[in-house]
Amino acid sequence: MHAALIPLLLLQLAARPTVPDHAEVQLASDRQEYFLGENILVHYRVINTGGDPFVAWFGGDYRGTGRSERFKVSAVDAQGNEVQDPLRIIIRRGGFLTWHTVVPDDPYVESIPLLRFLRFNEPGRYVITIRHDCGWKESAERKFPEAKIELVLKQPSAGQARHLVERWLKSDSDANRTNNKETQPHPDFSVIRNATYLGPLTEPATAGNKRAISGVASIATPDATRLLIQLAGSQEKVIRTQARRHLLNRLPASRDNKPPTGRWLVDDSWQKSLAADVAALGVVYLNSENSDDLEAGAKMIAAVGEPDHLIEVQRALDLEVGRSQSTVKEGNTYRDYPGRPGACHSLEHAARRLFERGAKCPADPKSAGEAMLFAIKFGQDSQFEPEGWEQTCRLLIRHEILHVRRTMLENLPQPIPAALRPDLIEVFASPHLGSVIEALHIVSRDRLTEFRDPVRKQLRTARQSFHFSAADGAAREVLNRYERLEILVDRIDEPGMMFESLDALKPLFPNAGGGGRSSNIDLRKEARRIKPLWQQFLKRHQADLKLGAEYKLPHLDIGEDMFPPEYTIRLRDGSEWPE
Structure with missing residues (x-):
């Protein structure tokens, strides 16, 4: 066309x-x-x-x-x-x-x-x-x-099913889809579903045929699940990796993550009698040194593990958290939000599930894994206050491993105990972004006005978007409103900060939602142009702004020239400003 x-x-x-x-x-x-x-x-x-x-x-x-x-x-x-x-x-x-x-x-x-x-x-x-x-x-x-x-x-009869599987395995699996033309007939192993095909698929799946494994995974029966457990324990990495991915989709813990129409896979393919075999497989994975194996093992234990499996989770955390220091170092500023290293997210989730089932947490953590378990349990159970807990929390906030610090900060109670508040000062002095962000969340959550100085500094210096957002969230809770606005406007012409600052100014407009922007402009020139306009706006409306004034768009005092070209704000009524 x-x-x-x-x-x-x-x-x-x-x-x-x-x-x-x-x-x-x-x-x-x-x-x-x-x-x-x-x-x-x-x-x-x-x-x-x-x-x-x-x-x-x-x-x-x-x-x-x-x-x-x-x-x-x-x-x-x-x-x-x-x-x-x-x-x-x-x-x-x-x-x-x-x-x-x-x-x-x-x-x-x-x-x-x-x-x-x-x-x-x-x-x-x-x-x-x-x-x-x-x-x-x-x-x-x-x-x-x-x-x-x-x-x-x-x-199909058993013989017909075997004949079809043999024919499908020999055929080209590609759909060869061409725009505006009929697609040629081809097999799709991912939608076989009928249990009659399980027998003919077993041998090629065990031999490592990827399409056959996909066919087994499409069949929602306990027998198919047993075969996937067997395949997920294979010594062949290709077989093991594909089979366990499909196995995880039919564990009972995954049921609620699916739409109602999609819960049939778990409902039809899972039996409680399978739990012991899955847990045993999970333990095997948790004794690996590979992060993907650890993550899969953690998901299995989270789904069907028993309290005494906590020691396996702890050992895996010792390994994964310990080696995170080689990839997450002081001074690292991430482009995106600093996520949990390796398999830590799944291992932490498994620990929470085991605590819910009665697992006992070490009260005096020695290793990194035990420290993680203490932090998780402390945040999960308000009754968990073993002797010396304040000192333990203080030590973990200062832990040599950065991820342990962050996890302890995440799990501090609300409000944070007064005895632990001085430790946040040290956190704000750390260049570890994940810990600083969590400290800002605590200040915002508990409205800790005694931390105005570090919050002010963070708002003036944060550059990464999640860091800046956390700093602004804390500033809205503990700084003077007008002071916060002055800082945001002052940062408009800093390289890379124009859009961050303008987005943070949107709460001035009570009917503003999302919006759009374009980077196909001279950002530096536009930032220098609009900053004085915003400074004039603040000066002109200083008294009203200090009293909490808001400006519903469109508003005579808010001009289109206060924003760069193609910057739009979606209003609550569905329209856009500027029109």
């Missing part, structure tokens, strides 16, 4: 035209009958029945779920029972939009992998319905077009 038409098409999408009178959709399939477990492609065609060309929009909906979410796919069996959606993940990340001009005698076609939308458990005759908005909007007279197709699904 000619590039000059792109702005026109974008405008059309924003305007969302009503469904064209001469638009129709049809469905077709390569066959009418399939075995359960076979990949079924239904070809969706948008047809111009005779009239002016129209544009249909697709995409923007496929990242994260493995399917195009704007397609609405449903099915009923011969008794009218609805077929369930198999979706097991919630995250949707959009995707690129595409558009197609549809003219008479030249339909647009897209092949829909049916089993990614529907979970057929029983053989029978099914009526499938598919619709898509195509970038249009419905009217009372014209609804989104939909089409139906009838398919028959048969239960």
Whole structure:
């Protein structure tokens, strides 16, 4: 399509035209009958029945779920029972939009992998319905077009299942999807699901065939879970890594992280009798020195571990936290928020779950792992105050390992005990960003006005976004409002701080939400231009600002020239300022 038409098409999408009178959709399939477990492609065609060309929009909906979410796919069996959606993940990340001009005698076609939308458990005759908005909007007279197709699904015998698996393993697994053309038939091991295929898949999966392992993982039965446990204990890294990823998805702890339609995998594939084998496998992983192994082991123990597994978690924390010093050093300023090193997040989560099940925490920690357990337990259980706890907390806040410091700070009670407040001064003097951020959170949370000086310094010097945000959050709680505004405005022309400062000034506008910005401008020039305007605004409204004045946008005293070009603020009513 000619590039000059792109702005026109974008405008059309924003305007969302009503469904064209001469638009129709049809469905077709390569066959009418399939075995359960076979990949079924239904070809969706948008047809111009005779009239002016129209544009249909697709995409923007496929990242994260493995399917195009704007397609609405449903099915009923011969008794009218609805077929369930198999979706097991919630995250949707959009995707690129595409558009197609549809003219008479030249339909647009897209092949829909049916089993990614529907979970057929029983053989029978099914009526499938598919619709898509195509970038249009419905009217009372014209609804989104939909089409139906009838398919028959048969239960394969053991011999038929074996023959199909052998054929699939020899075939090309690539979909060879081509835009606006029917996708050629191909196997999709991730949606086999039918238990009859487990036997034929076992041998190639055990031999390390990735597609076969994917097929095993699609089958929601306890026997399939047992096989995944076996494969996850393989000495072959490729087999072990793939199998354990699938195994973790069917542990009971993962059930609540899925949408209601996706909980079938855990419900159908898990039995309590599997817990001991998974816990034993978790212990094996926790005795590894590999961070990925430690993380997987921690997740297994968190799901099914017993209190006496805490010693294994502690040993893993000793290793992982101890070696974090080689990667997280004093003076490190992260581009993004300083996350937990290696497998620490999962190990800490496992410790919390074991404490909930009655595990005993060391009251006088000696090793780094024991120190982590003490900090976690201290934050989790308000009754946990062993003899000398204040001194222990003080020592951990000053611990030689930075991650131990941060974890202790995270788990201090609210409000922080008066005896521990002087220790925060030392934290603010540390260049370790993670600890400083946690100290700022404590000051903000408890409104500790005695820390105005370090908060003021942090607000004047913070450059990394999470650090700056934490400093500003503390400043809003303990600094004079006008002083905070002066600091923010003063930093507008510092390199890299214009947008951070302007975003922090948004609370002046009670109806402001998110917004947009452009970096395709001379940032330095714009920062120097707008800073004096903000300084004049503060001086002119000083008395009102000290009394808490707010300025609802649009406002006569807030000019567009106080912001760089293409800086927009989304208002609570859904509109944008400037218009």
